[in-house]
Amino acid sequence: MTLTHPWARNTMLATLMMFSLSASARELSVSTVLSDAFPWGQAAQKWADLLKERSEGNLTIRVYPNAQLVAGDQTREFSAMRSGLIDAAVGSTINWSPQVPELNLFSLPFLFPDNAAIDSVTQGEVGQQLFEAIDSKGIVPLAWGENGFRQISNSRQPITQPTDLEGMKIRVVGSPLFQDTFDALGADPTQMSWADAKPALTTGAVDGQENPLSVFDVARIDQVGQQYLTEWNYMNDPLVFAVNKRVWASLSEQERQWLRETAQEAGQWEIQQNRDGMAQRKADIKARGVEITSLTTAQYQAFVKATASVHQQWADKIGAALIENAKAAIQQA
Ligand code: X2X
Structure with a gap:
């Protein structure tokens, strides 16, 4: 085939057009695990909308939900972004923690009692230190969002004390800390991606799972036999725009400024939306017949005690100084 062949000419033309287009308008790929049916996906979509408006279409992003750019394997998202397979992401601190161990801070059981505690860390000095840890791995963090406090559900019985979890098969995310937490509670944790979680709940391959109320609500986890839900705020899953x-x-x-500003605005918007919608979600879940359990202070303390060993196991990997700084910030929250 010579270069004058019409097919080759067309290909060259198309390539030239792409280059000239990218000089004036550019589109970045953004990965998320959850779609815009969930607050998480809405955070990314808000970013896309704000950026398109701010840049007047000169810089845009396209959201690829369901971890599709990593074939559903959400714990590979950070590496894929680092290697350049993905330009950007709104990602979970849990899913990125295998590559950025400091992010396990948010998964330490019962460290963060409430939203004020989370904000004191993400919006303060510790948040900056965590952003530096992400930056040192070749990723530029821009803003925080949130998946939220994770609550536990199961198909068997209400959970009010650690012994209720004994022998229970619990689907956990693919970060090793979760294995340790649920081992400490006497449960039988099994790691799998979100894509595999609902089928495993449907067939009864696992008895339970843990996720924020927004995820339980939108994914209709009640429809796969998860009748019992305990609101124990055992950990929080912030999101990072990067x-x-x-x-x-x-x-x-100019483009960097657009990207950063709009990520920050989208993150703040999503965190607010997520928190404002929580009471209604809880009411909706309850109305579908799910039994929601809250813990008394004594019950909560029993869980804190049962998982204390996890804090020791993970202190070196996360960084003892970082944990101390976080505790100091939380105490002042
Ligand atoms: O897999 C999960 O449970 C999810 C959707 O919450 C995360 O990606 C951390």
Whole structure:
């Protein structure tokens, strides 16, 4: 085939057009695990909408939900973004913690009692230190969002004390800390991706799972036999808006400013939305017949005690100083 062949000419033309287009308007790929039916996906979509408006279409992002850019394997998202397979992401601290161990801070059981505690960390000095840890891995963090406090559900019985979890098969996310937490509670944790979780609940391969109320609500986890839900706020899952460093370096000052500003606005918007909607979600879940259990202070303390060993096991990996700084911030919250 010679270069004058019409097919080759068309291909060259198309390539040239793509190059000239990218000089004036550029689209970045953004990965998320959950779609815009959930607050998480809405955070990414809000980012896309704000950016399109702010840049007047000169810089845009396209959201790819359901971890589709990593074939559903959400714990590979950070690596895929680092290697440049994905330009950007709104990702979970849990899913990125295998590559950024400091992010396990948020998964330490019962460290964060409430939203004020989370904000004192993400919006303060510790949040900056965590962003530096992400940055040192070749990813530029821009803003915080949230998946939220994770609550436990199961198909067998109400959970009010650690012994209620004994022998219970619980689906956990693919971060090793979760294995340790549920081992400490005497449960039988099994790691799997979100894509595999609902089928496993449906067939009864597992008895329970843990996720924020928003995820339980939107994914209709009540429909797969999860009748019992305990609101124990055992950990929180903040989201991070971030961009690959080489992509970041290739942008103009103006483009970087658009990206950062709109990520921050989208993150704040989503956190507020998520929190404002919580009471209604809880009411909706209850109305579907799910038994929701809250813990007394004494019951909560029993869980704290049962999982104390996890804090010791993970202190070195997360960084003892970082944990101390977080505790100090939480105490002042
Ligand atoms: O897999 C989960 O449970 C989810 C959707 O919450 C995360 O990606 C952390």
